[in-house]
Amino acid sequence: MHHNVDYAAHLDVLGEPSEMLNGAQMQDVTGSRYYQGGLFTPGTVVLQPALFVRSAAQRLRSNRVNIYENSAVRALDRIDGIWHARTDKGVVKAPKVILAVNGHAQSFGHFKRRLVHVYTYGSMTKAMDADAVKRLGGQANWGITPADPLGSTVRRISGTGGDRLIVRNRFTYEPSMSVSDAKLNGIWRTHNESFAARFPQLEGIEMEHRWGGHLCLSMNNVPASGEVEEGLFSACCQNGLGTVQGTLGGMMAAELATDHRSDMLDDMLALDPPKRLPPEPFARLGARAFDVG
Numbered sequence: 001m002h003h004n005v006d007y008a009a010h011l012d013v014l015g016e017p018s019e020m021l022n023g024a025q026m027q028d029v030t031g032s033r034y035y036q037g038g039l040f041t042p043g044t045v046v047l048q049p050a051l052f053v054r055s056a057a058q059r060l061r062s063n064r065v066n067i068y069e070n071s072a073v074r075a076l077d078r079i080d081g082i083w084h085a086r087t088d089k090g091v092v093k094a095p096k097v098i099l100a101v102n103g104h105a106q107s108f109g110h111f112k113r114r115l116v117h118v119y120t121y122g123s124m125t126k127a128m129d130a131d132a133v134k135r136l137g138g139q140a141n142w143g144i145t146p147a148d149p150l151g152s153t154v155r156r157i158s159g160t161g162g163d164r165l166i167v168r169n170r171f172t173y174e175p176s177m178s179v180s181d182a183k184l185n186g187i188w189r190t191h192n193e194s195f196a197a198r199f200p201q202l203e204g205i206e207m208e209h210r211w212g213g214h215l216c217l218s219m220n221n222v223p224a225s226g227e228v229e230e231g232l233f234s235a236c237c238q239n240g241l242g243t244v245q246g247t248l249g250g251m252m253a254a255e256l257a258t259d260h261r262s263d264m265l266d267d268m269l270a271l272d273p274p275k276r277l278p279p280e281p282f283a284r285l286g287a288r289a290f291d292v293g
């Protein structure tokens with residue numbers, strides 16, 4: 001176990017059941033001989049984020065809610081007390097707006113020099129046929145999160161989209177919020193190596209999809225939240241835990257915008273704002289710690 005952290009003891013405090021697995025048990029779950037041990041938490045839920053987001057959007061759509069995708073907001077201005085979000089093809093007007101643009105809160109002029117822009121990356125295999133599934137072995141659905149934050153997350157999915165494996169690793173620091181092709185090619189090579197090391201029995205199974213995305217972090221591990229201008233509410237910066245922190249941030253922004261107070265909202269409002277970053281080159285040197293893995 002890395003960094004001498006006793007994860008089982010932490011989980012006990014939370015009342016969360018957990019069980020140590022040895023290498024043979026890890027192989028029973030994953031089909032891989034790579035793992036010497038792992039901490040199994042039967043109470044955890046793994047969700048498919050794209051399905052989750054799409055289903056939520058489908059439920060929201062109604063005669064009162066429109067969803068516009070691929071409509072970059074080029075300008076956001078408050079004119080006579082009404083926010084105007086301007087896109088290439090139109091304007092949306094509203095008295096209250098929630099900004100949920102992750103690290104791009106900064107592109108709208110908020111939390112400047114307070115957000116750390118880190119990217120991480122995933123590769124997903126093509127759907128495996130029955131023969132490959134048999135060679136792989138193990139269970140049909142599982143997820144492994146590394147004890148070392150710089151390690152690899154590996155997931156096995158089945159059902160929607162077929163039987164596939166996903167490898168996620170590498171973090172890079174991208175203050176300009178874009179990543180070069182050369183860097184991406186290096187990252188895809190790392191994914192192939194991580195995959196081959198874990199699943200030699202799947203030689204020849206290729207990656208079908210590869211992607212990367214923005215993780216917004218703050219130095220003091222807090223969200224970029226609250227009412228940042230009159231009628232403009234921020235639900236940004238999940239510190240790498242988008243599924244939980246992002247959902248919570250969105251709920252809190254909605255409560256704040258509609259004047260629904262709750263204990264959780266009070267807790268959020270009591271947090272410090274994201275801490276100011278040190279000037280360059282120190283911010284880059286500090287963040288270089290991420291540029292590995």
Ligand SMILES: Cc1cc2nc3c(=O)[nH]c(=O)nc-3n(C[C@H](O)[C@H](O)[C@H](O)COP(=O)(O)OP(=O)(O)OC[C@H]3O[C@@H](n4cnc5c(N)ncnc54)[C@H](O)[C@@H]3O)c2cc1C
Nearest residue numbers: 072073101102104120121122212213238240241242243246
């Ligand atoms: C490979 C990878 C694996 C991950 N794994 C996990 C995991 O296992 N568990 C977990 O909890 N988190 C994980 N994360 C982190 C998680 O994905 C993010 O924290 C989460 O997506 C942040 O959600 P968000 O909605 O705040 O921001 P984003 O998902 O970044 O969405 C922001 C949106 O704002 C839009 N936007 C920006 N500017 C504008 C503009 N001017 N006009 C219109 N739209 C704009 C962008 O297009 C984007 O769609 C992972 C991230 C990556 C990249």
